[in-house]
Amino acid sequence: xxxxxxxxxxxIKIALVGQPNVGKSMLINSVSNSHLHxxxxxxxxxxxxxxxxxxxxxxxTVVDLPGTYALADYTIEERVTHNFLLYEEYDIIIxxxxxxxxxxxxxxxxxxxTLGKKMVIALNMSDEAKKEGIEIDEAYMSELxxxxxxxxxxxxxxxLNQLLDKTIEVFNNNFTLPKLIFSETVEEEIxxxxxxxxxxxxxxxxxxxxxAINILRNDKKTFKKLxxxxxxxxxxxxxxxxxxxxxxxxxxxxxKEAFAEEYASFIRGVVAETVKVSDEDLTKQTLTDxxxxxxxxxxxxxxxxxxxxxxxxQLTFExxxxxxxxxxSFFVWLGDVVGNTIANDNIRKMVVDxxxxxxxxxxxxxxxxxxxxxxxxxxxxxxxxxxxAFLLDGFFHKFGLHGQSFIPLVTGFGCSIPAYMSARILKxxxxxxxxxxxxxFMSCGARLPVYVLFAGAFFDESMAGNVLFAIYVSGAVIxxxxxxxLKLTAFKGVDEPFVMEMPKYRLPSLKLxxxxxxxxxxxxxxxxGTFIAAASMLVWFLSEYPKNQDIENKYATLIENAKxxxxxxxxxxxxxxxxxxxSYIGQIGQVIExxxxxxxxxxxxxxxxVSGLAAKEVVVSTLGVLYSTGDTTDGEDKSLQNAIKKHIPxxxxxxxxxxxxxxxPCFAATTVFAKxxxxxxxxxxxxxxxxxxxxxxxxxxxxxxxxxI
Amino acid sequence: xNLLECKKGDKVVITKIKAKDELKRRLISFGLIKGVDLxxxxxxxxxxxxxxxxxxxxxxxxxxxxxxxxxxCEE
Ligand SMILES: Nc1nc2c(ncn2[C@@H]2O[C@H](COP(=O)(O)OP(=O)(O)O)[C@@H](O)[C@H]2O)c(=O)[nH]1
Numbered sequence: 203x204x205x206x207x208x209x210x211x212x213x214i215k216i217a218l219v220g221q222p223n224v225g226k227s228m229l230i231n232s233v234s235n236s237h238l239h240x241x242x243x244x245x246x247x248x249x250x251x252x253x254x255x256x257x258x259x260x261x262x263t264v265v266d267l268p269g270t271y272a273l274a275d276y277t278i279e280e281r282v283t284h285n286f287l288l289y290e291e292y293d294i295i296i297x298x299x300x301x302x303x304x305x306x307x308x309x310x311x312x313x314x315x316t317l318g319k320k321m322v323i324a325l326n327m328s329d330e331a332k333k334e335g336i337e338i339d340e341a342y343m344s345e346l347x348x349x350x351x352x353x354x355x356x357x358x359x360x361x362l363n364q365l366l367d368k369t370i371e372v373f374n375n376n377f378t379l380p381k382l383i384f385s386e387t388v389e390e391e392i393x394x395x396x397x398x399x400x401x402x403x404x405x406x407x408x409x410x411x412x413x414a415i416n417i418l419r420n421d422k423k424t425f426k427k428l429x430x431x432x433x434x435x436x437x438x439x440x441x442x443x444x445x446x447x448x449x450x451x452x453x454x455x456x457x458k459e460a461f462a463e464e465y466a467s468f469i470r471g472v473v474a475e476t477v478k479v480s481d482e483d484l485t486k487q488t489l490t491d492x493x494x495x496x497x498x499x500x501x502x503x504x505x506x507x508x509x510x511x512x513x514x515x516q517l518t519f520e521x522x523x524x525x526x527x528x529x530x531s532f533f534v535w536l537g538d539v540v541g542n543t544i545a546n547d548n549i550r551k552m553v554v555d556x557x558x559x560x561x562x563x564x565x566x567x568x569x570x571x572x573x574x575x576x577x578x579x580x581x582x583x584x585x586x587x588x589x590x591a592f593l594l595d596g597f598f599h600k601f602g603l604h605g606q607s608f609i610p611l612v613t614g615f616g617c618s619i620p621a622y623m624s625a626r627i628l629k630x631x632x633x634x635x636x637x638x639x640x641x642x643f644m645s646c647g648a649r650l651p652v653y654v655l656f657a658g659a660f661f662d663e664s665m666a667g668n669v670l671f672a673i674y675v676s677g678a679v680i681x682x683x684x685x686x687x688l689k690l691t692a693f694k695g696v697d698e699p700f701v702m703e704m705p706k707y708r709l710p711s712l713k714l715x716x717x718x719x720x721x722x723x724x725x726x727x728x729x730x731g732t733f734i735a736a737a738s739m740l741v742w743f744l745s746e747y748p749k750n751q752d753i754e755n756k757y758a759t760l761i762e763n764a765k766x767x768x769x770x771x772x773x774x775x776x777x778x779x780x781x782x783x784x785s786y787i788g789q790i791g792q793v794i795e796x797x798x799x800x801x802x803x804x805x806x807x808x809x810x811x812v813s814g815l816a817a818k819e820v821v822v823s824t825l826g827v828l829y830s831t832g833d834t835t836d837g838e839d840k841s842l843q844n845a846i847k848k849h850i851p852x853x854x855x856x857x858x859x860x861x862x863x864x865x866x867p868c869f870a871a872t873t874v875f876a877k878x879x880x881x882x883x884x885x886x887x888x889x890x891x892x893x894x895x896x897x898x899x900x901x902x903x904x905x906x907x908x909x910x911i
Numbered sequence: 912x913n914l915l916e917c918k919k920g921d922k923v924v925i926t927k928i929k930a931k932d933e934l935k936r937r938l939i940s941f942g943l944i945k946g947v948d949l950x951x952x953x954x955x956x957x958x959x960x961x962x963x964x965x966x967x968x969x970x971x972x973x974x975x976x977x978x979x980x981x982x983x984c985e986e
Contacts, residue, residue: 272940276933303967306942454945459928462939463946490969491952500956592971596959599973605960699934700973701941704962 214373215263217287219314220298221307222269222279223705225326228356228714229298230266233366257366265292273313275422277629287317288423294320294373296365301331301338301353304473305466311347312465315380316415318408320372321349324365328353335480343476348381357711379409384464387451391418391444398440404431417441418448419461490585490706497586503593511612514577518616522570529569533562556742557735560817565727567617567647572723574616578609578624579718583710588702595700601682602689604628604698607637611681614644615674618871620722621646622878630698636688638879642867642892643681645674648818652862655822656855659843677863684895741816744786745827753780782828787813801861801900802854802908811861817868853907857900865896914951914961914977921951923982930979941970943980 220226234255251266267286268279275281287295297314299307304325314321325331325338344351350368354361384392395414399406406413406427416424418441428434445457452460497506537554544550581587587609595605606627614621621641628634645653653673657666757777764770782788783805791809798808806828814821822842829845850858866872866889876885917923925947928935942965943949952969953962961977963970972980 272936274936274940276937305966306968309940309942456935458936459939459945462944466942466944466947494953494962498953498955498962500954504956588971592953592960592962593955595971595973596955596957599959697975699937699976700960700971701934701937701976702971703941704969704971 212260213263214260214294214369215292216265216369217290217292217295217319218264218266218298219283219287219295219310220269220326221271221300221310222703224269224298224300224307225356226266226269226298228711229324229326229354229362230264231714232356232359233362234262234264258370260370262366264296270310272310278631279629287314287319292319294322294369296322296324296369297349298324298326301325301327302334302336304338304477305469308469308472309462309465311349312382312469315347315349315382316408316412318377318412320375320377321380322365322369322372323347323349323351324361325351325353326356328361329355329358337478337480339476339478343472346381346472346475348378379411382415383468385451385467388418388448388460388464391447394444395437395440398433398437402433404428404433418444418457420445420457488706493707494589498589498593503589507590507593514574517577518570518573522567522573525569526566529566530562533558533565536562551746552739552742556739560739560742560820561735568723568727570647571617571620572719574613575620575719575722576715578613578620579715580710581609583708583715585705585707588704591702592704599697599700601685602693602697603637603682603685604630604633605700606702607633610637610641611644611678614641614646616647618642618644618646618867619874622871622874623722623725625878632693632695633698635879635884636685636693638875638884639688639888639891640681640685641875642871642888643677643684643864645677645863646818646867646871648868649862651819651822652814653859655825655843655846656859659846659850660852660855673859673863680864680895680899684891688891741787741813741820744790745782745788745813745824747786748784750781750784753777753784778827800904801857801897802851802904803858804849804854807850807854807858811858811865814862815866815869817870818862821862852911853904856907857904860900860903861896863896864892864899866892912982914963914972914980914982915958915974917951917982919951919954922948922985923951924948924985925980926983927981928979929981930976934976934979938976938980942966942968943970948985949982 218226218230230253234253253264253266255262255264265286267283270277270280270283272280273284273287275284286292295314295317297311299311311323323344325340325343328338331338338351338353340351340353350372352361352365352368354365356362383389392411392414395418396410399410399413408416408424413424413428417428428437431437448460449455449457452463454460497503499506537558540558541550541554544553581590587606590608591605593605594608598605598607607625609627610621610625613624618641621644622638625634625637625641628637650670653670654666657669657673661669754777757773757780761770761773761777764773783792787809788805790812791805794808794812795803795805798811803811806825809828810821810824813824825846826842829842829849846855867875872885872888875888876882879885879888913929914923925943925945927945928938928943930938947965950964951961952964954960955962959974961972961974963972963977
């Protein structure tokens with residue numbers, strides 16, 4: 203027995219269940235001061251989260267299950283929650299409901315009531331209900347449902363202790379059957395089956411009445427369980443007849459629909475008895491109605507959204523650029539300081555030029571990413587995100603995408619890593635995969651230096667801005683076309699239905715946004731940082747080794763004999779170049795050169811592209827080294843621009859940009875992609891897909907450019 | 912008539928959900944059940960998506976889904 207074991211005596215394991223957006227995460231946050239992500243977008247917690255805390259003499263474990271509208275198995279959330287509730291160990295269910303929208307929330311409650319578990323209902327958002335003039339008689343409701351109901355507010359923290367006290371009480375009492383009452387016809391059939399079950403006593407984990415209800419409403423999991431029992435052959439005909447009876451009564455051929463109607467009318471009854479709405483003025487517009495009038499206006503809705511996005515990007519790049527110089531000089535300083543403490547020349551170079559420079563390049567983008575995350579968190583937590591999905595679904599659907607795909611795609615312009623992560627908001631696996639596959643076509647911030655360099659080298663300064671814009675737009679267009687092609691081939695299938703709740707507008711809570719942003723930023727730093735450190739080291743190693751003593755010796759004497767300083771520098775550069783073409787990376791470049799000749803690339807461009815697989819910033823620095831302008835990696839560096847203009851024909855440059863636009867995102871992003879897609883197999887597909895697209899497009903662009911000149 | 916044929920601002924009653932299996936279950940779980948009242952709140956440009964209000968819940972549906980919901984004008 204559980205209660206006799208001193209170790210487990212005071213443990214209560216709670217399954218926290220509720221529909222999306224009822225304030226589950228915030229409730230658990232307020233109870234335990236834990237830092238979960240609270241968002242106003244349906245279904246923020248995809249994975250279940252466990253939170254531990256002590257209250258009175260008890261040790262609570264709360265499992266925050268993903269929000270679901272019903273106990274179904276359609277979306278990831280539903281599957282996680284449903285499986286947990288059926289097959290995992292827990293003591294008690296706390297069902298969180300939104301007091302301002304009881305009728306809908308209690309649908310799930312009704313389903314939970316047949317699980318045969320101890321249960322407490324938290325009537326959350328009671329502060330909001332009060333404001334809206336909704337009065338709930340919690341005592342009467344507890345009595346009608348046979349389940350204790352406690353008013354709570356995660357915001358004002360009211361009722362939280364009562365909720366825990368009640369949970370302890372229910373935990374210590376024996377299980378009592380909730381009062382779920384159906385229409386007479388259905389009750390009759392339930393009784394018939396319950397009677398039959400009682401007579402034959404099959405082993406069931408649940409009360410017989412509940413088993414009867416669940417097999418009647420054709421619950422697959424209960425079905426499967428009973429299917430192997432010897433009584434099944436006898437039970438089945440009775441069941442079929444009962445179901446027919448119920449279906450006839452409800453004038454439908456779908457027993458689940460019949461039960462949904464049964465639940466709905468039971469709930470309507472309960473709500474009518476226990477909820478009073480004072481001063482309800484049906485014609486009065488709510489605040490949400492008023493805001494929606496503007497934000498999802500059929501004409502102005504999309505321009506307003508575009509304006510917000512434009513603003514977000516302005517902020518991301520303008521504001522984000524301010525700390526960049528400081529970060530940059532910090533890493534230069536750090537490199538010097540650390541470099542001075544390392545005596546060994548090779549190790550120092552590896553640490554300073556490899557690791558610190560590489561990690562620095564990633565950290566450089568942290569301000570941009572923070573701003574982008576704040577913007578996205580705001581979009582999420584205010585409820586605007588679902589409006590945008592509503593507005594854009596028509597457009598995205600044409601390309602086989604889902605309205606909600608826009609969030610990951612837009613994020614992709616900042617950095618692919620958070621973009622891949624944010625694709626989780628897409629519920630359907632196929633939609634999510636399709637979106638993941640095209641995120642890379644949205645040019646991320648790290649590709650900007652490459653574009654700036656080439657636009658500056660080949661176009662007049664006044665034109666460069668437009669060229670940049672054209673690059674971004676054509677990247678997005680290529681992405682959409684790629685989506686369409688994938689949808690027609692690899693991701694063929696029926697279209698995902700678009701049915702989505704549009705939550706009320708809410709003021710975002712600063713504390714919660716802060717938490718979200720901090721967690722996500724740390725995740726970015728950790729994931730990209732550790733990875734980039736390793737990748738930079740590798741690239742550095744490949745470009746430094748093998749050491750060729752002959753070259754070193756040859757240049758050592760040459761430089762020593764140099765007459766002027768200029769000549770010495772020139773020779774040093776020459777040496778670097780020769781060393782590079784002898785290094786592993788140079789060898790790789792020469793091996794793959796034939797492959798890229800049709801695109802008009804020389805081996806240096808090949809190497810730059812290959813090194814760009816580690817991180818896109820590396821493309822510029824590699825070009826810088828290979829085209830012998832010393833080690834300046836600045837995209838605006840005039841000498842590198844001139845060198846490129848001199849050495850690279852215009853058509854090749856165009857093809858090069860096309861490849862940078864379309865080929866595989868950096869390695870760190872690819873790792874995240876594999877994780878989000880669920881398998882490295884997909885990363886391989888992504889590599890093949892993007893390479894093929896890049897090659898074909900670059901070849902076409904090159905041919906067109908050659909024939910035009 | 913079906914939901915798609917309604918105008919913004921119409922208040923109607925659901926008479927039948929013509930969707931199949933999964934989708935039907937999904938619509939039901941959002942509270943779209945025979946006999947329930949709903950109001951058409953908004954349509955996106957070109958009526959690609961429709962926003963409706965069921966009780967206190969706002970829902971967005973794509974036109975394909977909306978056309979599967981049979982409704983009747985409230986008297
Ligand atoms: N007024 C009010 N707002 C709440 C309450 N609980 C949560 N919220 C807000 O409701 C939104 C959704 O909350 P969240 O915890 O993400 O819901 P979940 O999806 O169930 O986890 C957030 O914007 C919260 O700030 C409450 O008791 N009162």
